[in-house]
Amino acid sequence: xxxxxxxxxxxxxxxxxxxxxxxxxxxxxxxxxYIGIYSLVAIGLALLTGVGGIVSFGQAAFVGIAAYATAWxxxxxxxxxxxxxxxxxxxxxxxxxxxxxxTLRLQGHFLSLSTVxxxxxxxxxxxxxxxxxxxxxxxxxxPISLGSLALVSSAQIYYLIWGIVALVLLLGYNLLxxxxxxxxxxxxxxxxxxxxxxxxxxxxxxxxxxxxAFLASLSGWLYAHMSRFISPGPxxxxxxxxxxxxxxxxxxxxxxxxxxxxxxxxxxxxSVQDYLPLIAKGASGQLEIVAFSALFILFLQWARxxxxxxxxxxxxxxxxxxxQPAPPLPRxxQPAPGELLLKVDGAxxxxxxxxxxxxxxxxxxxxxxxxxIGPNGAGKSTMxxxxxxxxxxxxxxxxFAGRLITRDxxxxxxxxxxxxxxxxxxxxxxxxxxxxxxxxxYSRTRTGLFAGAFRLNQREEAxxxxxxxxxxxxxxxxxxxxxxxxxxxxxxxxxxxxxRALAADPALLVLDEPAAGLRRQEKLRLAxxxxxxxxxxxxxxxxxxxxxxVMSLVDRIVVLDFGSKLCEGVPSAIRSDExxxxxxxxxxx
Amino acid sequence: xxxxxxxxxAIDGIATGAxxxxxxxxxxxxxxxxxxxxxxxxxxxAFTALTLAALDAKRFPGxxxxxxxxxxxxxxxxxxxxIRNGELRxxxxxxxxxxxxxxxxxxxxxxxxxxxxxxxxxxxxALMLITPIAPLLDRIVFRPIADGxxxxxxxxxxxxxxxxxxxxxLFFGPEGVRTEPLTSLSTELAGVLxxxxxxxxxxxxxxxxxxxxxxxxxxxxxxSLRATAVNRTGSRLMGxxxxxxxxxxxxxxxxxAGVSGILIAPVNTVFYDSGFLxxxxxxxxxxxxxxxxxxxxxxxxVGVGILESFASFQSSALKDVIVFSLLIPVLIWRSLASLxxxxxxxx
Numbered sequence: 001x002x003x004x005x006x007x008x009x010x011x012x013x014x015x016x017x018x019x020x021x022x023x024x025x026x027x028x029x030x031x032x033x034y035i036g037i038y039s040l041v042a043i044g045l046a047l048l049t050g051v052g053g054i055v056s057f058g059q060a061a062f063v064g065i066a067a068y069a070t071a072w073x074x075x076x077x078x079x080x081x082x083x084x085x086x087x088x089x090x091x092x093x094x095x096x097x098x099x100x101x102x103t104l105r106l107q108g109h110f111l112s113l114s115t116v117x118x119x120x121x122x123x124x125x126x127x128x129x130x131x132x133x134x135x136x137x138x139x140x141x142x143p144i145s146l147g148s149l150a151l152v153s154s155a156q157i158y159y160l161i162w163g164i165v166a167l168v169l170l171l172g173y174n175l176l177x178x179x180x181x182x183x184x185x186x187x188x189x190x191x192x193x194x195x196x197x198x199x200x201x202x203x204x205x206x207x208x209x210x211x212x213a214f215l216a217s218l219s220g221w222l223y224a225h226m227s228r229f230i231s232p233g234p235x236x237x238x239x240x241x242x243x244x245x246x247x248x249x250x251x252x253x254x255x256x257x258x259x260x261x262x263x264x265x266x267x268x269x270x271s272v273q274d275y276l277p278l279i280a281k282g283a284s285g286q287l288e289i290v291a292f293s294a295l296f297i298l299f300l301q302w303a304r305x306x307x308x309x310x311x312x313x314x315x316x317x318x319x320x321x322x323x324q325p326a327p328p329l330p331r332x333x334q335p336a337p338g339e340l341l342l343k344v345d346g347a348x349x350x351x352x353x354x355x356x357x358x359x360x361x362x363x364x365x366x367x368x369x370x371x372x373i374g375p376n377g378a379g380k381s382t383m384x385x386x387x388x389x390x391x392x393x394x395x396x397x398x399x400f401a402g403r404l405i406t407r408d409x410x411x412x413x414x415x416x417x418x419x420x421x422x423x424x425x426x427x428x429x430x431x432x433x434x435x436x437x438x439x440x441x442y443s444r445t446r447t448g449l450f451a452g453a454f455r456l457n458q459r460e461e462a463x464x465x466x467x468x469x470x471x472x473x474x475x476x477x478x479x480x481x482x483x484x485x486x487x488x489x490x491x492x493x494x495x496x497x498x499x500r501a502l503a504a505d506p507a508l509l510v511l512d513e514p515a516a517g518l519r520r521q522e523k524l525r526l527a528x529x530x531x532x533x534x535x536x537x538x539x540x541x542x543x544x545x546x547x548x549x550v551m552s553l554v555d556r557i558v559v560l561d562f563g564s565k566l567c568e569g570v571p572s573a574i575r576s577d578e579x580x581x582x583x584x585x586x587x588x589x
Numbered sequence: 590x591x592x593x594x595x596x597x598x599a600i601d602g603i604a605t606g607a608x609x610x611x612x613x614x615x616x617x618x619x620x621x622x623x624x625x626x627x628x629x630x631x632x633x634x635a636f637t638a639l640t641l642a643a644l645d646a647k648r649f650p651g652x653x654x655x656x657x658x659x660x661x662x663x664x665x666x667x668x669x670x671x672i673r674n675g676e677l678r679x680x681x682x683x684x685x686x687x688x689x690x691x692x693x694x695x696x697x698x699x700x701x702x703x704x705x706x707x708x709x710x711x712x713x714x715a716l717m718l719i720t721p722i723a724p725l726l727d728r729i730v731f732r733p734i735a736d737g738x739x740x741x742x743x744x745x746x747x748x749x750x751x752x753x754x755x756x757x758x759l760f761f762g763p764e765g766v767r768t769e770p771l772t773s774l775s776t777e778l779a780g781v782l783x784x785x786x787x788x789x790x791x792x793x794x795x796x797x798x799x800x801x802x803x804x805x806x807x808x809x810x811x812x813s814l815r816a817t818a819v820n821r822t823g824s825r826l827m828g829x830x831x832x833x834x835x836x837x838x839x840x841x842x843x844x845x846a847g848v849s850g851i852l853i854a855p856v857n858t859v860f861y862d863s864g865f866l867x868x869x870x871x872x873x874x875x876x877x878x879x880x881x882x883x884x885x886x887x888x889x890x891v892g893v894g895i896l897e898s899f900a901s902f903q904s905s906a907l908k909d910v911i912v913f914s915l916l917i918p919v920l921i922w923r924s925l926a927s928l929x930x931x932x933x934x935x936x
Contacts, residue, residue, distance in 0.1 A: 055740050057747075103917060109626075109739050110924040113876060117916035120869070120909065128906040241747050248744065287759065293752035300745055301733050 006318065017162050021155040030154040031270060033226055035263045036161035037219050042246040042258030043168055044215030049244070050252030051176065052208040053188040054104070055112040058119025059243045062213045064126055064235025066092045066220030071230050072132065075141040081225050082144075089217045095122075096213030100206045119240045126232035137231025144225045157226050164218060165259065171453040172255045178452030178461065179445050184208050186428055186439055192390055193426040195410035196419075198443030198504065207449060245296050251306025253430075260308055268295065320482050323434070323469045326462040329444045331505050332417055334537065335401060337367040341508055341539050342387075346396035349382050356382040357393070358563040364508065369530065369540045371550045374560035375584055381423070383560065384512050384543045388420050389413040401507060415443045419506035421497040423513040429486025433477060433496060436485045437468035440503030471499040475529055491522030495529065502533075509533070509540045515549040527553050547584075551575060559583070598898045604787040604856065606894020607794035608634075611849035612871035613878070613890040614798060615842030620880050621818035622831075622838040625731055625742045630846045631868020632753040633723060637850030638859040639757070641715040642766035649702055651760020652718045653695045659725040660691035666729055687728065691721045708771075716847045723843040724836045732832060750865065757861030765858040771851075790852045797845055798887055804841075814838060866909070870897070873916050879923055889919075 021029050041059050049055050069091045070084030103114040127135045143150045144160065151157040175181045183204045186194050194201040224230050242265065250261025272291050303310060335341055342364040349357040357379045364370050374380050385391040387398060389410035398406050405413050414420075419440070427436055441464040447457040472478040475495050485496060494514055501509055511530075515523050523546075530540060530553060544550050550557065550571070557574045559566040561583040567574065574580055612630050619627040636652060643650035664687040671679055698714045706714070730749055734741060774785030805811040816824040817834040825831060853859065853867070874893045878885025893912060901908040 055744075102921070106920055106924040109743070110876075110920050112740060112743070114917050114920045116869075117873075117913045117920065121913040124907070124910045124913070128910065238751065241744075241751075244744065245748070287755065290752045290755035290759070293748045293755070296748045297730055297745055297752070300741065300748075301730075304734075304737070304741060 003318070014166060017166070018159075021158050026154060029158055031266065033154055033158055033161050035259075035266045036158075036165045037222050037226070038243070038246060038262035038266060039165050039259040040168060040215045040219040040222075041243045042250065042262045043165075043172060043255050044212035044258075045243055045247040046250070046252060046255050046258040047172065047176075047184070047215075048208055048212040049247055050254065050257070051181075051184050051187070052205060054205060054209065055244070056115040056119075056209075056212070057112065057237070057240045057244060058115040058122070059212065059216050060235045060237070060240035061119045061122035062092050062096060062216035063220035063223065063239075064122065064232070065095055066217035067224040067230050067235065068126060068132055068138070068220075070221050070224050071138040071141050074225075075138050076131070080145075081142060081221075084224075085221050088221050089214060092213050092217035092220070093210050096210050097206065100209040104202060104205045104209060115240075116237070120237050123232065123236045123240075126235055133231070135232060137229060139229045141224050141228045141230065143228065151225075154226075157222070161222055161226075164222070168215060168218075169255055169259070174455050175449070175453040176255070178455075178457075179442060179447040179464070180204070180207070180449055180452045182431075182435060182439055183442060185431060185435075189426050189428055192410070193422070195390075196388065196414055196422075197439050197500075198411050198414035200411050211449075248306055249296070249299060251308035251310070254306070254308040254312070257306055257308035261306070264307070268292065322481065323465040324462065326459070326466040329441060329460075329463050329467050329505070332507065335366040335507055335539075337537055339366045340364075341366045341401060342541070343399040344383075344387070344396070345399070347383070347386060347393045347398065348395035349379075349386055349391060350394050355563050357386065357560075359396070360560065360563075360565045361396075362558045362565065362568060364539060364541055366507075366539050367534070367537050368555040369534055369542065369553060371542045371544055371554040371557045372560060373544055373547065373550055373557055374566070375545070377562075378560040378583075379563040380543045380545070380560055381512070382563075384510065387541070388418060388510060414504070417505075417507035418510060419501035419504045419508070420510040421494065421501055421512060421514060423516055425490065425493045425497060427485040427493055427496060427500075430484060432482045432484055433472060433488075433499075434465065434468050434481040436496060437471050437499045437503045438464050440471070440500040441467055442504075444503075444505060468499075468503055471502045472496075474502065475499045476525075491518050491525070494518065494522075494526065498529065502538075507539065509538055511540065511542045511544075513544055513546075514542065515544060515546040523549055594902070598902055599895060600783055600787060602895030602898030603891060604790045604894070605853075605897060606874075606891030607790045608849045608853045609867065609871040609874050609890035609894055610794050610887040611797060611845045611852075612867060613874040613886040614801060614883050615845040616868075616872055616875045617878060617880060617883055617886045618801075618814075618838050618842050619835075620875070622814055623727070623731065623735070623742075623835045624739055625727075626739070626746055626872070626880075627723070627839075627842070628743075628746045628750045628868050628872065629723070629726070629753050629864070630842060631866065631871065632750060632757065632864030633719060633843050633846040634850035634853065634867050635859050635861065635864035636722070636753075636757060636761075637715055637719045637847040638768065638854035638863075639761040639766055639861065640718055641711060641851055641854060642768050642859075643761070644702070644711045644714060645768060647702070647705070649699060650715075650718065651756075652722070653698060655756060655760060656691050656695050656718060656721050656725070659722060659729065660688055663725045663728040664688040666733075687725070691725065694718065694721060708769075712851060715851065716844065719847045719850075720840055720843045723839040723846075727835055727839045731835075735831075735835075750868070754862050754865070757864075761861045763861065765860040765863075766854065767858045768851075768854040770855040786852075786855055790856075793848060793852055794887070797848060798883065801841070801845075801883065810837060870894075870912065873912070873919070876916070876923060877919055 020032060041063055045056065045059055066088035069088035070081060073079045073084035073087050074081045099118055103111060106114055126132060132138065143152045144157065145151065151160060176185065183199045186197065187201065187204060191201045246261035246265045247258055249264050250257030269292055272288050340363060345361050347357055347360045348355065360383060372380055372383060382391065386393045389408055393406060397404060400416060400418060403416060405416065445460050445464050447460055451457040469478060469481055472481055475498055477492060477496060477499060485493065488496060514526060518526065527549065533540065542550065542554065554571060556569065557571055558568045559574060559580050566579050566583060567577055612634055615630050616627060619625055640650040640652045664684065667683045667687050668680065671677055671683060694717050698718050701710065701714060726749065730745060731742065734745065770786050771789055772785035776783055805815055813824065813829045814834050814837060816827065817829055817831050821831050870893050871890055874890025875886040877889025877892065896915065897908055897912050900911040
């Protein structure tokens with residue numbers, strides 16, 4: 001499948017949508033309108049939940065805020081619905097931003113539970129705030145007018161609704177394929193990964209959250225002016241859960257899945273209403289929700305992935321072209337060989353009563369490979385986490401390239417030129433090799449939300465893509481840039497992480513146990529790669545306990561034992577040091 | 590607000606909170622053993638009240654039919670899974686637990702109904718009819734996805750709640766019920782009148798939490814449940830079956846939810862959909878306890894009850910808004926307090 005095929009399919013889908021009101025009955029057109037309106041919320045949720053990993057049960061509240069805002073402006077105060085749109089969007093995004101700032105630092109299911117909390121609280125507000133019609137709602141909301149044309153009939157507003165849905169899909173897919181979109185897709189890999197790439201994870205979460213709320217507000221505006229009447233019912237907690245159902249049925253990771261899910265859930269509900277009376281006379285109203293919930297539970301039991309990803313697996317893969325040469329991305333000034341690059345001075349880190357790192361000092365000079373080694377529990381990993389900002393030292397100083405980084409957060413240390421890899425590989429398995437490496441270029445590029453969604457910065461994107469390909473070729477993975485990262489063997493995944501780190505143009509490369517779990521051949525390849533990087537004047541710090549791997553590779557070694565520095569020197573000196581032998585073997589052999 | 594009113598509100602809040610506490614403890618129990626955040630416990634509580642009201646009115650409650658349907662479904666699913674795994678020798682056992690026991694319970698209730706039993710027997714009957722529901726739902730709904738993420742389980746649990754609300758409307762109708770008080774005693778404490786029902790609620794909450802504590806600390810089954818909560822794989826290696834531990838947890842949890850339903854029915858009018866808010870507020874209490882601590886959950890639930898009581902005095906329309914808005918600071922505090930390492934979200 002080429003890009004042309006995708007475009008043809010999109011044009012065909014648009015044509016079908018455009019012709020639909022001409023052939024469908026008015027009732028079906030109304031149904032289609034509802035599908036479109038729900039789709040907008042579901043697309044936002046697909047972005048928030050499927051892509052960003054933030055499960056929200058509260059989107060209905062955002063829909064409600066916008067719907068009530070526009071009803072207040074237009075029906076109660078007599079202004080134009082377009083003013084209502086502005087007010088509704090601004091209010092919804094404002095509320096979302098405040099809620100996001102407060103809650104998005106919560107972890108795991110605490111975050112989802114907070115969405116239940118504010119979703120319920122806002123939902124109860126609609127029926128209880130003075131001046132919003134209480135449980136009777138607000139009626140006689142005016143229709144949207146385009147110039148002198150009022151969109152009264154369902155066929156008229158149909159084009160507005162589906163026009164917005166199509167535009168949102170286009171911009172959404174553009175965004176996901178841009179710098180910010182890749183950062184969003186990395187969110188599911190955990191904060192440590194995202195921050196290590198120089199990305200401010202909290203900001204990306206906040207942006208994603210507000211985008212989802214924005215789409216919900218569009219939906220609320222359309223809903224209010226289509227049904228011309230609102231009451232608290234359609235914005236309560238159960239609707240919030242229904243939106244989540246739509247997203248999960250369609251396939252949480254896929255924007256198109258939002259539309260498909262909204263269509264399936266809406267049509268299913270409708271047909272349950274149609275057919276249930278035939279099976280159970282009299283009790284149909286009550287059984288509707290039962291049948292619907294049961295179907296949903298069955299669906300989750302049998303197809304957790306959702307419909308779109310399940311079908312997409314059987315479609316032919318999109319063929320993509322290798323990135324063309326493009327002007328290189330700007331490089332950071334590299335330190336002169338032999339210059340002092342990293343200085344750790346009296347670092348100490350405690351966990352309660354345990355001193356994991358105790359008064360450790362060492363230096364790394366530009367162009368060398370330094371290894372930090374030690375037996376299990378020596379404090380290597382803690383030292384590593386302090387260097388990269390994942391943990392803070394309790395005492396002492398860490399200076400990188402003449403700058404004190406002791407108190408800096410991970411993303412700032414990463415931006416300053418420290419790129420890292422992980423002992424337990426952290427890649428995005430559902431992104432291809434090229435995209436994974438492009439994540440590394442995040443701090444060297446600057447395309448923002450709008451430029452990404454409207455494809456305004458294609459030159460920078462081409463440069464980033466070409467840079468990623470160059471780094472893949474540099475580490476020897478350049479032959480299949482479009483393979484999924486998850487399908488690589490462990491050894492190559494480690495090497496892919498190195499390519500991603502290199503794409504950040506680091507001054508210091510920090511590797512956390514790079515040889516752990518590798519086979520002999522893979523270790524040899526890795527050592528060879530690291531030597532070639534040293535030949536390019538890259539400075540490397542390795543934390544490792546595989547002695548054989550370290551001895552033949554590095555220039556100098558720092559040995560830790562029980563949190564303290566035991567000794568420091570060239571490999572041959574370390575090998576013959578009695579204290580090191582004792583630490584590793586428990587006595588002079 | 591005078592100190593008199595404050596005292597009355599506080600006592601009222603403690604009574605409501607004690608009811609939430611029973612449900613909250615059940616919620617924590619299920620979550621630690623099975624990782625399911627079982628929202629429908631509130632529905633179980635409401636159904637118990639409705640069942641009791643139906644028994645009082647000498648009607649056979651719809652809960653009986655529900656148990657029969659669920660038992661048949663669970664048996665069918667169990668048989669299919671036994672056939673698939675080639676374990677047909679376990680068939681008699683499955684038939685006994687999933688079909689015979691629930692049907693026997695319904696049968697006993699139906700027969701006892703005919704002799705117009707006294708209140709105490711009706712209470713036992715209501716609890717008997719309600720306890721099989723959650724374990725059977727566990728077999729039908731949650732066992733097939735026991736390995737799913739907490740979020741998947743939560744979503745399913747919410748969907749299950751909606752199904753139960755629909756069934757509740759079908760079986761019990763839209764009318765609310767209020768059962769007769771279990772006691773007409775009342776006493777005066779420091780100038781404030783306390784009804785016997787309030788005292789009964791608090792005493793029941795204390796007794797059942799105490800019993801649960803004894804069960805966990807001094808019985809082998811209780812210890813096996815705790816072991817499952819700490820580490821499923823590890824306890825499986827020790828010969829504990831997580832599925833069985835789950836069933837026991839659901840049984841205990843529904844018993845507590847049932848008791849809370851019986852206690853709340855004379856105080857508040859209970860509708861078929863009253864369970865959602867009971868469940869959610871109990872859940873808020875459980876979160877205060879970090880979803881892991883029973884005393885924490887009980888204290889949290891009582892706190893929610895008191896908060897709700899004072900909030901409804903200030904503004905009865907906005908009491909739920911206040912209760913759920915205050916959950917957010919609690920969540921932030923819990924999230925900061927829990928030092929769990931970050932987990933990757935599975936693909």
